[in-house]
Amino acid sequence: IAAKEAYESLLQTENLPAQVKAATLQQLGWMHHTVEHLVDQGSKDSCAIQCLQKSLEADPNSGLSWYFLGRCYSSIGKVQDAFISYRQSIDKSEASADTWCSIGVLYQQQNQPMDALQAYICAVQLDHSHAAAWMDLGMLYESCGQPHDAIKCYINATRSKACTNTAALTHRVKLLQARFCNPQTGSVAGGKGGKMLPSIEEAWSLPIPTELTSRQGGLNTAAGSPGPQAQQQMQFVSLLNITFFFYPSTFPHFPSLSLSPTSFLSFAVFPPSTLLSLALSLSLHPSLPPLSLLSDLGLFSTKTLVEANPDHLVEVRTQLSQPTDENWDLSGTRKMWRCQSSQSHTTIAKYAQYQASSFQESLRVSRGSGAAWRKKGPFKHIKFGTNIDLSDNRKWKLHLQELSKLPAFARVVSAGNLLSHVGHTILGMNTVQLYMKVPGSRTPGHQENNNFCSVNINIGPGDCEWFSVPQPYWGIINDFCDKNNINFLMGSWWPNLEDLYEADVPVYRFIQRPGDLVWLNTGTVHWVQAIGWCNNIAWNVGPLTAYQYKLAAERYEWNKLQSVKSIVPMIHLSWNMARNIKVSDSKLFQMIKYCLLRTLKQCQILREFLQASGKELVWHGRTRDEPAHYCSICEVEVFALLFVTSESNSRKTYVVHCQDCARRGSSNLDNFVVLEQYKMDNLTQVYDDFTLVSQQGD
């Protein structure tokens, strides 16, 4: 009480510096919350909250005040306010284990175990001796029927000097161990058929994409001391101020989006207000937003882009400005499928200038006749700034960081994204591309490379119009392209809607407003046109599902028949998946295993054949992150045994061929060296080790 009065009198002081005032109010507020009988019980919390709010008025950047405020809200059940305060706290200060721990508690109360888990893991990675976080995590695991993991957490809690109830925890551990060892009641899975959380090892070891490639990395740091990997994670977490963990098991939260091959809901538009509502409407426990919100679209506005990297390269397509849903020839006399466009290059700054002047010009024109759009040609030319590469993390750090706040299923990099397991960059697929548009800018019809999914966000300020057709109808569109002498895979085409309607092809047509995220499911055919002046960002995602894998593999084979390069090296990817991922979906497992078996067999036959014909294999191995190889002639993926020309081998430039193309150039392979990238033992080992992981409830 003396302290309270001292603080209150200090606050009466005139011209009190804001910092002092903020600190005093912070102390006072926290005192109200923690000390009993300071004021009457009824006004205790409102006093605490008032003080902390005033403190934040004086110093809005105090992470600690925000944290205290969150605790107060949490204690009176104001969950949303608590959550917002904690988020503020994390944004304002160094990542703090206390804050993450409290966020975990909040999620746990809201019955969002997965989010709680992520928050607790954040806490213990920031402070490995955070007894409270370990204990809460243990309780979370217990409540999810995972005593095994609970025990590990409790033991970690008791190891901490800060642990206040070591005796009780030790007792609990003994109890669990006793029950756990009893085959009658205890099983590793435990639980009541509910969804299991990732084990503590998985939770601890999955976060960093680059770490995905090495399996050993994660497992031995589990629940032990934070190894170098955990150190990296800590830096990562504090850098981003956001949790950064990925689980394949996050996907079942979004069943209608990516999992159902029969569903005609092959795309979805998410409302602009927030991505929050998307997560809310789809996740199983819709109480709090997930720890991920795209907050700053402004980073991708033209102004900010010019400021960041004015000289960055932009590919330009010069196109005809057409009526929104039609495609005419230059004279405007005939509708057609073929799209006219020519390619050139410029810079972000120069395109920005064009974008701005095109807007100003439109203001002048619209004061004149408004009927320009209804007239059929001759059409004027417009320029579409496309495929702008944002992969360079040094140039686009802030921008890419912002995108890491998206929900896991839509992130550029995540453990549940097949493209994160390729192990190397595929520009525009597992990296971000930017599109700068004026009205009429057209992305002609296509499916994504190897039928992958894609994520597209409209930055605004104008709208885009989308047309899309579910994957099962791609063959009909392929036929239309054939009829019009255009290559479906490589050509540039804009479907005539009347043709599609006549053929009973369903076309989904919708407007993408600024802030809208469009998710295109596996293999969806689509074409897009800008209605206003806007920028878009886009990348690809491969959900870890049997459906995605199957369609990617089918397109891989179709591409071979069509002599088109498969941008996703499916064999290389399949082997990486076998090394990095535990698969519990038996359909997906069987398909991967079959692919491995086929390549294994093919390698074996080829080796035996080469050896029998006296051709020596030269051991070459693979460097870390070495890209997959393609034949320099026919562009087919070449796996394990590379046929390189002798002269390129001696220059170490390695011009790779497939066997067929090598033999076409030199039937007895005299001009070629065969480089061996994997030992058969190693491949066989990977094949044998790749087993179906049983999933609870199966």
Ligand SMILES: [Zn+2]
């Ligand atoms: Zn070839």
